[in-house]
Amino acid sequence: MRVLHVIPSIIKVRGGTSQVVIDMVKALRKNNVDAEIATTNDNGDSLLDVPLNRRVEYEQVPVWFFSRYSSNLKDIREYSFSWQLTVWLWKNISQYDLLHVHSIFCYASTIAMAIARQKNIPYIVIPHGLLCEWSLQQKTQRKQIYLKLIEQANIENSDAIHFTSQKEQQEFEKLGLNVPSFVLPLGTSLPKLIPHxxxxxxxxxxxxxxxxxxxxxxxxxxxxxxxxxxxxxxxxxxxxxxxxxxxxxxxxxxxxxxxxxxxxxxxxxxxxxxxxxxxxxxxxxxxxxxxxxxxxxxxxxxxxxxxxxxxxxxxxxxxxxxxxxxxxxxxxxxxxxxxxxxxxxxxxxxxxxxxxxxxxxxxxxxxxxxYTWKQITLKMQQVYADLAKN
Structure with missing residues (x-):
C-alpha cells in the first residue's frame, strides 16, 4: 500500500507534530508500508536548503519538498502557500492508495484534502489538537470562518478522523460534525540510557x-x-x-x-x-x-x-x-x-x-x-487495511 503523508512543515522548531510525522513514516516503512511525506521547504522565517520537486531522503525517510511562498507578512508566510505542491498533488495524488493529512487550517493540508475529494482518493485527517476547545478559542472568528467555508467540507468528507486521545475525540464531538473517527495514540522510542x-x-x-x-x-x-x-x-x-x-x-x-x-x-x-x-x-x-x-x-x-x-x-x-x-x-x-x-x-x-x-x-x-512506534504502527497498518477494503 502506498500512503502519502501531507504536512505544511517538518522542521522541529514548529513543534512536536513535525517530528511525529517523520517518526511515524519511518516506523511504517519498517513495517513494509510504502509511506512518503509531501511538505514545503518552510523553515520558520527562512526556507530550508533542500532539493525541490523531487523525492529526497530526509532524516531517513522519503520526502517531497515544494517551495513555500515567503511573504513578509508572518501570518501569510506561516499559512505555507505552495503552488508547486498544488500542481504536484493534482498530477500525482492518484498514484497513492491513501492520504494521511496532518493538521488543518493551513494551505498544504487543506489543498491536499480538496484534491483528494476531487480525485476520489481516500484520506485520513489527524488534526493534532487543532479541533480542541482551547485551540478553537484562539483567533476564534478567523477559524470559524475558515471552518465553515472551507475546512468543514474537507473534514466531513474524510474517511476518518485520527485522534490521538479520547479527550481530543470528546472535544471534537461537541462540534456536531458527523465523521467516523478512531483513537490511536502517538508513539516514541526507548532511548539507550546514559550512565550517570x-x-x-x-x-x-x-x-x-x-x-x-x-x-x-x-x-x-x-x-x-x-x-x-x-x-x-x-x-x-x-x-x-x-x-x-x-x-x-x-x-x-x-x-x-x-x-x-x-x-x-x-x-x-x-x-x-x-x-x-x-x-x-x-x-x-x-x-x-x-x-x-x-x-x-x-x-x-x-x-x-x-x-x-x-x-x-x-x-x-x-x-x-x-x-x-x-x-x-x-x-x-x-x-x-x-x-x-x-x-x-x-x-x-x-x-x-x-x-x-x-x-x-x-x-x-x-x-x-x-507506546513504542512499532506497536502503534502495527495498529495503524490495520486501520489502513480496513479503509482499503471499503
Whole structure:
C-alpha cells in the first residue's frame, strides 16, 4: 500500500507534530508500508536548503519538498502557500492508495484534502489538537470562518478522523460534525540510557550533583503555561533546585519569559537551554529529576511520553491528554493549572523525591509495553487495511 503523508512543515522548531510525522513514516516503512511525506521547504522565517520537486531522503525517510511562498507578512508566510505542491498533488495524488493529512487550517493540508475529494482518493485527517476547545478559542472568528467555508467540507468528507486521545475525540464531538473517527495514540522510542546522566548534566550546568533539576522542554508559547509555572517555582525558593527551560519560540515571547523569570526572582537558578535535539536533548531529559509541562491544552504531548520513556516522573496539568494515564498508573503528579496548586505539587515532590523516582521507573515500563512506534504502527497498518477494503 502506498500512503502519502501531507504536512505544511517538518522542521522541529514548529513543534512536536513535525517530528511525529517523520517518526511515524519511518516506523511504517519498517513495517513494509510504502509511506512518503509531501511538505514545503518552510523553515520558520527562512526556507530550508533542500532539493525541490523531487523525492529526497530526509532524516531517513522519503520526502517531497515544494517551495513555500515567503511573504513578509508572518501570518501569510506561516499559512505555507505552495503552488508547486498544488500542481504536484493534482498530477500525482492518484498514484497513492491513501492520504494521511496532518493538521488543518493551513494551505498544504487543506489543498491536499480538496484534491483528494476531487480525485476520489481516500484520506485520513489527524488534526493534532487543532479541533480542541482551547485551540478553537484562539483567533476564534478567523477559524470559524475558515471552518465553515472551507475546512468543514474537507473534514466531513474524510474517511476518518485520527485522534490521538479520547479527550481530543470528546472535544471534537461537541462540534456536531458527523465523521467516523478512531483513537490511536502517538508513539516514541526507548532511548539507550546514559550512565550517570544526572551527574553529567549537573557538571554541564555547573551545579552541585545533589541539586534537583526540574525540566520544562517544549515550544515556548503562551499555550504552555509558563506564566503559571514560573511564579509557582518562585514560591519554593526555600528549596534548592535548578530550573531548565528547553525550547524556542518567537523573539517577543522568549523575551517575555526571560523578564518573567527575572521579575519572579529565580533568574539565578534558571538555565535557558534553547532548542535541543539529539544527544544533548537526551542528556537533559535523562539527567533531570522531574519533568514539568503545565499546558492549557495538549491533544497528546509526545514530550511527556519521552520523559516517561527515560524513567523520570512528570508533573502535568489536566489539559494534557496524557494526564489521565499519568494519574491512573501513578507516573507522577496531575495538578490544576493554578499557581498555588502547581507550587504545592512541586513542594510535595521536593520533600519526597524518592517516591517520585519510583513513579518514573513505572513510566518507562508502561511506554515499553504500550507506546513504542512499532506497536502503534502495527495498529495503524490495520486501520489502513480496513479503509482499503471499503
Amino acid at each position: 546522566a544526572h551527574s553529567h548534566l549537573c557538571e554541564y550546568l555547573k551545579v552541585p550533583v545533589n541539586e534537583p533539576v526540574i525540566l520544562f522542554m517544549s515550544r515556548l508559547h503562551p499555550k504552555k503555561g509558563l506564566d503559571y509555572l514560573i511564579p509557582a517555582l518562585a514560591k519554593l525558593i526555600h528549596h534548592r533546585f535548578t530550573f531548565v527551560i528547553a525550547g524556542s519560540g518567537s523573539q517577543k515571547y522568549e523575551a517575555e519569559i526571560k523578564s518573567l523569570v527575572i521579575s519572579n526572582g529565580i533568574r539565578d537558578r534558571t538555565y535557558f537551554a534553547g532548542f535541543l535535539e539529539g544527544e544533548i536533548k537526551n542528556l537533559f531529559m535523562q539527567g533531570s529529576d522531574l519533568f514539568v509541562l503545565t499546558s492549557h491544552s495538549e491533544n497528546f504531548a509526545v514530550v511527556v511520553l519521552e520523559a516517561l520513556a527515560v524513567g523520570i516522573p512528570v508533573v502535568v496539568t489536566p489539559g494534557i491528554a496524557l494526564a489521565d494515564i499519568v494519574e491512573q498508573h501513578q507516573l507522577g503528579y496531575v495538578t490544576p493549572l493554578d499557581v498555588d496548586a502547581i507550587a504545592s505539587t512541586l513542594e510535595k515532590y521536593l520533600c519526597n523525591p524518592q517516591q517520585a523516582q519510583d513513579m518514573g521507573n513505572s513510566g518507562r515500563q508502561l511506554v515499553s509495553d504500550q
